[in-house]
Amino acid sequence: MYTHEDLSRLQAQSLKMQSWIRQQTFSPENRKTLRRFSSWEVSELIFRVNQSTFRGRFAAEPDLPGGEVEPDGRQRWFTLDEINELRRKMKVNRKSLMPPRPAGKRAFRAAVANFKGGAGKSTVALHFAHAAALDGYRVLLVDFDPQATLSHSMGLNDVAEDYTVWGIMARDLIRETDRMNAAATGAASGTALPRRQIPASIRDLGLAELRHGDFIKPTAWSTIDIVPSCANAAFVEFASAQYRHLNPDWSFFAAVSRYLDSLADDDYDLIIFDCPPAIGYQSMNAVFAADMLYIPSGPGYWEYDSTTSFIGQLAEALEDLAGFGATFPAGKIGLPKAFADIRFLMTRYEPGNDLHRAMFEAFRKVFGAHVTEHPIEMTRAVEQSGRFLSSVYEIDYREMTRETWRRARASFDRAYEEFRGSVIAAWDKI
Numbered sequence: 001m002y003t004h005e006d007l008s009r010l011q012a013q014s015l016k017m018q019s020w021i022r023q024q025t026f027s028p029e030n031r032k033t034l035r036r037f038s039s040w041e042v043s044e045l046i047f048r049v050n051q052s053t054f055r056g057r058f059a060a061e062p063d064l065p066g067g068e069v070e071p072d073g074r075q076r077w078f079t080l081d082e083i084n085e086l087r088r089k090m091k092v093n094r095k096s097l098m099p100p101r102p103a104g105k106r107a108f109r110a111a112v113a114n115f116k117g118g119a120g121k122s123t124v125a126l127h128f129a130h131a132a133a134l135d136g137y138r139v140l141l142v143d144f145d146p147q148a149t150l151s152h153s154m155g156l157n158d159v160a161e162d163y164t165v166w167g168i169m170a171r172d173l174i175r176e177t178d179r180m181n182a183a184a185t186g187a188a189s190g191t192a193l194p195r196r197q198i199p200a201s202i203r204d205l206g207l208a209e210l211r212h213g214d215f216i217k218p219t220a221w222s223t224i225d226i227v228p229s230c231a232n233a234a235f236v237e238f239a240s241a242q243y244r245h246l247n248p249d250w251s252f253f254a255a256v257s258r259y260l261d262s263l264a265d266d267d268y269d270l271i272i273f274d275c276p277p278a279i280g281y282q283s284m285n286a287v288f289a290a291d292m293l294y295i296p297s298g299p300g301y302w303e304y305d306s307t308t309s310f311i312g313q314l315a316e317a318l319e320d321l322a323g324f325g326a327t328f329p330a331g332k333i334g335l336p337k338a339f340a341d342i343r344f345l346m347t348r349y350e351p352g353n354d355l356h357r358a359m360f361e362a363f364r365k366v367f368g369a370h371v372t373e374h375p376i377e378m379t380r381a382v383e384q385s386g387r388f389l390s391s392v393y394e395i396d397y398r399e400m401t402r403e404t405w406r407r408a409r410a411s412f413d414r415a416y417e418e419f420r421g422s423v424i425a426a427w428d429k430i
Helices: 004-025 039-046 051-060 080-089 121-134 149-153 165-185 231-246 252-261 281-289 301-322 354-370 380-387 402-427
Strands: 076-078 108-112 139-143 224-227 270-274 292-297 341-346
Touching (some): 039 080, 076 080, 108 121, 108 402, 121 224, 231 281, 252 281, 281 301, 292 301, 301 354
Parallel strands (some): 139 224, 139 270
């Protein structure tokens, strides 16, 4: 017979192995670092300009950041900060290299969601964030998944549950309850309404005093921050049910949205959510806060079936939320919940596989223009990126044949370009 003590012992053994794996995956200091990018990558793949034109600008403008030059002088290698400085200072054909962003708008929020495990949610969120950063955008990632794959991939490992989405929701419960109690005491009728009580076990955690920036952690990418997750945050589903009992009037589904509303409009350009493989308190917070829903799915029939079930159950859950109406304060996003766009993205796609092609056509026949044109192809480089908790953009192309690396990057580049196009088109609707 096995008890919780046996489970704890097994976890301790696993944590030792995790530590060893991280040392092999990241730097000797157990801290993830970001590589430099070659002048070939910067010119042709990031800025989309001819290499000779790029080199000519350095000869003409010596004040530009020069990067790190190879001993033979053939190649320069740039940090992400140097790339962004080049982007701000350089123009090509009198056009700015800065990415498009509507004036006067807050950051655009995209939720990568599907309750089918292995659909590629974390992989898509990670690659879109890295591609957006190389594109010049400032990105905030929010990891809603207690598996914390995205957080680990961004180099965040030792995360306390207080600083995860659970902490944001518990903090919101306390603040919203205090607000409601204050409103009840000052009722115009002069009749004090019943006060809602939050037990000391929750208040004494000190979450109500945390600032919004306390939940945001920097990463190896200087223009990407993250609200991380951890395995201990898995109990949020149980805790949230208890919290709703403490205050039935608490609009639990809007906690993260209210938190994001507190950020300045120009703190970030894109906010990307990695959702858990389930419909629950965390995923409903992600969906409610999102401007756009991005639904990845593998190319198999069972994955198509699961995706169909997901959108059906999500529709029912959102319909239930709509029933709350104006009686439940939901921050700056109103009820019923509406998305500026919904997209389906096929992942792990093999162009030469007849079944994959058939399933891709089935998706397009059913979901029409909501299906992205460019699926993410399965390549050896993609498999390797998952194995080492890195994106294709982080892998140095010299570690494999350049053609293998470039093919994988091209697939994600096409998917990202389509994602960015959808974001730009939908940004004005928020």
